[in-house]
Amino acid sequence: MTVIAVLGAGKIGEALLSGLLHGGHEPGDLLFTERYPARAEELTTRYGVRAVEVEEAAKHADVLVVAVKPQDIDPVLDELAPLLGPSSLVVSLCAGLPTSLYERRLASGVPVVRVMPNTPMLVNEAMSAISAGRYATREHLAVVRDLLSHVGQVVEVPEGQQDAVTALSGSGPAYFFYLVEAMIDAGILLGLPRTLAGQLIIQSAVGAAKMLAESEEHPVLLREAVTSPAGTTINAIRELEKHGVRAALLAAIEAARDRSVELGKAHEA
Ligand SMILES: NC(=O)C1=CN([C@@H]2O[C@H](COP(=O)(O)OP(=O)(O)OC[C@H]3O[C@@H](n4cnc5c(N)ncnc54)[C@H](O)[C@@H]3O)[C@@H](O)[C@H]2O)C=CC1
Ligand SMILES: O=C(O)[C@@H]1CCC=N1
Numbered sequence: 001m002t003v004i005a006v007l008g009a010g011k012i013g014e015a016l017l018s019g020l021l022h023g024g025h026e027p028g029d030l031l032f033t034e035r036y037p038a039r040a041e042e043l044t045t046r047y048g049v050r051a052v053e054v055e056e057a058a059k060h061a062d063v064l065v066v067a068v069k070p071q072d073i074d075p076v077l078d079e080l081a082p083l084l085g086p087s088s089l090v091v092s093l094c095a096g097l098p099t100s101l102y103e104r105r106l107a108s109g110v111p112v113v114r115v116m117p118n119t120p121m122l123v124n125e126a127m128s129a130i131s132a133g134r135y136a137t138r139e140h141l142a143v144v145r146d147l148l149s150h151v152g153q154v155v156e157v158p159e160g161q162q163d164a165v166t167a168l169s170g171s172g173p174a175y176f177f178y179l180v181e182a183m184i185d186a187g188i189l190l191g192l193p194r195t196l197a198g199q200l201i202i203q204s205a206v207g208a209a210k211m212l213a214e215s216e217e218h219p220v221l222l223r224e225a226v227t228s229p230a231g232t233t234i235n236a237i238r239e240l241e242k243h244g245v246r247a248a249l250l251a252a253i254e255a256a257r258d259r260s261v262e263l264g265k266a267h268e269a
Contacts, residue, residue: 007054009039098159100134112136129161208222
């Protein structure tokens with residue numbers, strides 16, 4: 001079995017470890033590094049996966065998955081540089097960081113694959129986009145695709161699209177959570193108990209997501225099917241349009257893309 005080491009076991013690192021375990025990986029085939037000992041202990045207790053130093057991770061793992069914040073990448077690259085060679089495989093989950101950064105800072109020929117996943121990895125429903133760096137072959141991409149397909153869907157994109165992907169599906173779950181949170185508040189405004197409002201909205205979100213995923217219909221048609229002439233929904237849609245919700249989403253996602261570009265630029269030579 002391929003041994004995978006997750007470097008930095010925060011929210012997305014934990015989601016990956018948990019998703020891989022759900023997907024059939026053995027705890028013994030997974031390793032992680034973590035800056036905070038208490039966090040390391042917590043994860044070992046929860047998942048039975050061993051926390052190691054970076055040297056051990058580099059020595060034993062076939063795939064090293066970098067899952068620290070982009071702002072924390074420098075010390076990780078310094079640690080990895082003397083430990084890796086062309087037979088290693090580095091997978092970066094870091095928003096904004098280009099494969100060229102790794103290629104510049106690690107030994108020549110180290111293959112790097114850039115990935116933008118998302119947190120639904122925790123429930124095996126991730127959307128991950130993968131892009132090969134300069135030294136990554138089709139075989140390296142296939143290894144990464146196989147690994148991530150245990151925790152959701154995988155698409156390959158040109159690396160130039162990764163900042164847009166980050167804004168869309170990397171951050172995407174947060175936008176849906178935000179909408180659900182606001183809709184539950186609307187239930188409170190209308191006088192419903194919070195638990196009931198939560199149940200109504202969450203199940204509506206699950207049902208709508210299932211229809212989007214399973215029906216062949218365009219989202220516009222699915223919305224139109226809910227929107228009866230002179231009915232209730234069109235009144236709500238009019239308010240959404242009046243308040244510029246569509247324009248707000250376009251601007252919000254563009255701002256997220258811009259931040260991803262900025263995070264990459266901060267590490268330019
Ligand atoms: N949270 C999300 O939804 C997504 C995050 N990402 C990317 O994943 C990366 C991690 O994000 P989060 O998990 O949200 O951040 P986080 O802050 O929850 O996790 C980062 C973890 O790395 C650890 N760490 C930092 N430096 C370390 C070092 N030198 N050695 C060992 N451990 C170290 C920290 O203690 C922390 O536990 C980021 O680069 C982010 O862009 C990508 C897609 C989605
Ligand atoms: O907010 C962030 O920077 C990370 C990257 C995509 C989702 N979360």
